Amino acid sequence: MARLNDTTVKSLRANPGQDRKDVWFDEKGLGMRVSKTGRKSWVFVYHFSGRARRITFGTYPTIGVAEIRSLHATALQNLERNIDPGDPIQLQRAEIRSAPTIDDLAKEYLLRHAARKKSGKEDERMLNHDVLPFWRTLKAADISRRDVNALLDRIIERGAPIAANRVLALIRKMFNFGIQRSIITENPCANVVQPALSIQRDRILSLDEIRTFWLNIEGAAMSAPVISALKLELVTAQRKGEIVSAEWSEVDFETRIWTIPASKAKNGIAHRVYLTDLALELLAKLKALSGNSRYWLPSRIGDKPLTVRSISHALRINLESIGISNVTPHDLRRTAASMISSMGTPRLVVSKILNHVDSSVTAVYDRHGYDQEKKIALTSWANKLLEICNLIPRVSYEPARKEQKIAVKYSVNLATNTPVQWA
Template sequence: MTRQKLPGMYADGGGLYLQVSRSGSKSWIFRFAMEGREREMGLGPLNTVSLSEARDLALEARKQKLRGIDPIEARKAERASRKLEDAKAVTFTQAADAYIKANKIAWKNPKHAAQWEATLATYAKPFFGDFAVARVDTTLVLKAIEPIWTTKPETASRLRGRIETVLDWATVRGFRQGENPARWRGHLDKLLPPKAKVRTVEHHAALPHGELPAFMAELVLQKGIAARALEFAILTAARTGEVIGATWAEIDLDAQIWTIPKERMKAGREHRVPLNPRCIAVLTEMAAVQTSEFVFPGGKAERPLSNMAMLNALKRMGRASLTTHGFRSSFRDWAAENTDYPGEVVEMALAHTIGNKVEAAYRRGDLFEKRKGLMGDWWRFSTTGHASASEASTELEALP
């Protein structure tokens, strides 16, 4: 039978066939039916598996079928088991490092990878970093998470999610099998209290908006790039990263617009910011000392201001309890309590993502003209304590 040369299937008996392809290659096939389903199982090429070996393999397959075992599924399970055994040398640390290396190119913020590495190195790896990733179970996951679940709930929640992701990656790569011991729903949520209930959420420390004019009067007297960056951040209601990463290419002084590209925005969407007169004055001052592409240059050449610089400026003012991000809350509270601007205008000024998908689909614009009026009123209030132009005009004329 092994001398057959014409393409086709040649029976040897008992479900064993020699398959000759059109190219002339020959291989052994075991045909069988399981639960009414016709199946074919490859047993190897003729140049590797002899006729007697093929008959032995077919015999073993028939015996499995007699015991109600699908020979193909049994072979898959055996291969998976061998692969799992081979993977025992792959530790959790190796799996985590491989996952981060494979995915960090897609992370917009370079610090994201560093945060992943730091979180896992600090809290997970001491407990099971050197363990085979296949051996990581619920007990080990809890050893890493439980000590900080009530004291650092936000960190613990991120840690759990990152462990879950690494283990999912390891499962897909064939390094482990079974359910993910770090999953929350239907598993760890039965063992740990919800994050929201273990400790009151701590918001960014914010200055009551009524105190803002006096604070801004003090801030404008402060010297240094960090003080000007803080002013700019408050008057534009922008995030720290958006301000310190601002480049001159994003600034249009003639149009009085700051256009932040989508790559630098949290929501991944371009954001135009109307610039009020004080912002223009700050930019003019920065242009006079320009040393790089960054509007607010740092101490190192071709590097922006440090993300700690504005916090340090607050400390020098004796305001260490405040955060830069907290001024966004001051802006939001002021807009809600002191103005009649619609909520969506305020939210868009803060560059928040629209939660309602239907609303987001219909509102394609950026409400720029309305935001221009809002930010102008914010500048007037921050400078004089009055939101309307008529109330503020006299005081503004007296300012230098």
């Protein structure tokens, strides 16, 4: 048998006086038929269903050595799967059966792409809730623009237009990922219009609503950690996702600084938050409730924090009992930012408190941390919040011994306005 390489193939000639010559290579069943005119055709001989069969792959050099190796390997794989590599109908059926489904694409997307992003868990939730129940077994390459619009219509009909926008954004990303990975060749979301007009929310609580929220949430049917988490969003003006995922190792109780690492910050930039007396009292409650967990808000299942959805859901179903309406956790952050700004805090300092990205040229040169300015603004806001809620002035924070950094003492419980001591 001849060795399969370009040197061997180029040297092959038909014997004088013969119309053709068959040469077999050191690859199972693979050979070449050389005509007296010099035409060289790749052939593959095999047995299927007890009969000897032969197929021609094409000619050399149109099909080179590397390509014929690949074609030969595919043919052998088809034989192992009991598919006749010379039967185009069988091959077509096998290709259809093996084509990746939406379930396959979704798993690959979540594993290779979404897992590295902060939105990974939410992407997985939306796929499981809004996409896979309807598309799971469909071939990814068969999804059409009509299918996309039908999926979005179903979400809108249940009264969730903004969710439809988010699902569209998600599956558009997923199909683009599929194209990059050569799983599919086209994105069916191309030219699909966003189904609902996105209106930027601008809800800010009034002074009466702030007071009602702060005092009445203590009697709501939600867990104490969730209550503290919602209050912390109003006190610190930080994002609920950053509060929910916070760990005790991120807090320095001596300097009263909570450092949100870049990996957890929405904008990917590490952020320092000054902790006022009011924030520290809420953290003391959380520490007493969190036990040995590394998280401020540990989940009951495994070593992980509560989810953002659980916080939002708890507030949503308790709004009536609290005595306010149409309020989300993010509205608490927006309210805090608005109140801090209304007290005369410069817009730049408010932006620093919120950890918003400043893409201006000046920002490149301005490396000032604004810790002192943020401290003054957040302390003023905490005192204002107490005033709004008709609570007594804040008693100074008194750190405990170094070996018990988390233990802090207070002479007032701000929820009930009664004496208390945290040990």
